[in-house]
Amino acid sequence: MTTSSSVLNDVNIEAVGGLIEAVRRNPSVGDTTWAASVTWRGGFRSDAQVRDFEPVFSDEPQGLGGTDSAPNPVEQVLAALGNCLVVGYAANATARGIELTDLRVDISGTVDLHAFLGIREGHAGFDDIRASVHLESSASDEQIAELHQHVLSTSPVGHTLRAAVPVTIELATA
Amino acid sequence: MTTSSSVLNDVNIEAVGGLIEAVRRNPSVGDTTWAASVTWRGGFRSDAQVRDFEPVFSDEPQGLGGTDSAPNPVEQVLAALGNCLVVGYAANATARGIELTDLRVDISGTVDLHAFLGIREGHAGFDDIRASVHLESSASDEQIAELHQHVLSTSPVGHTLRAAVPVTIELATA
Secondary structure (H helix, E strand, O other), X not given: OOOOOOOHHHOOHHXXXXXXXXXXXXXXXXXXXXXXEEEEOOOOOEEEEOOOOOOEEEOXXXXXXXOOOOOOHHHHHHHHHHHHHHHHHHXXXXXXXXXXXXXXXXXXXXXEOOOOOOOOOOOOOEEEEEEEEEEEEOOOHHXXXXXXXXXXXXXXXXXXXXXXOOEEEEEOOO | OOOOOOOHHHOOHHHHHHHHHHHHHOHHHHEEEEEEEEEEOOOOOEEEEOOOOOOEEEXXXXXXXXXXXXXXXXXXXXXXXXXXXXXXXXXXXHHOOXXXXXXXXXXXXXXXXOOOOOOOOOOOOEEXXXXXXXXXXXXXXXXXXXXXXXXXXXXXHHHHHHOOOOEEEEEOOO
8 A cells, every 4th residue: 555646556646747737838848759760670570769778579470471579560559559558547547546456458459461461452450459458446436437438538549549540651762 | 682582571472472362262361360468567667468479568758757668658659550561561572573672661650648638638649640661672663652552552550540440448347
């Protein structure tokens, strides 16, 4: 049991509160830009560089022609959704004074490979994605249900997937 | 310079061809399901388990209340897009007999934090995503342009982001 809100759930809620105040004072502070640079390593292998972190590797299963050395891109999308939901629950539980004792998100999604393989035109992406949230807390069912709804309504990756996002992909001129 | 199509671009194009034939013969082979399981590690830290691979870590920058130990979820989405595009170029270049000598995809995207922070309701996800593809090959500009258009029309992660995907997120009953 934690006794100070500053360490509840090990979340630095003051930093979040400070950011909220900063964005309220100056809305442009809320305009954030994120980036990644991905380098091909031969075959279906690549690695993604984000800021100064260790590169994140990607490959495809052997059945899809890869060498199965790392999660593939669609699995990475599911992982990103789960990671984003975890931040949402941790942040908003802490803001409500709710202590979380355990949190796990299991995610699955289906992709029909016909479009990717060029067998027919159409949607090549996920047809649906399902997440099951395992959350342990002493909070009431009503508090957890309200927390859950708030997280769903504010999840950056959740909204990215649920909405049609403009994506521009251009060949750089040499 | 490679001399056998089986090793062009280090891509196992026979495996891809075999999969295409298998899906043509039995369309249900193209119905694929992917999964990830994400576990909260306190604060805004989590790790995503995909199959038997090493877990992929996630965190948030300090300005957002995290401890900045790993790429955050929206950066992971951009990385997944780049990794997916790389597979698309490598697979489809190889199928066309085009040798790639270098390939890098730089991606950025903007997120307005107002919705995530609960300051106002609305779209919490990426407002736009831009990718710049640096591709080196001896193929003609026309061949590369055709390859590029084919990759855009068949990219699983690209289509996932550009379309509104049904996402169901439910609290598991204890």
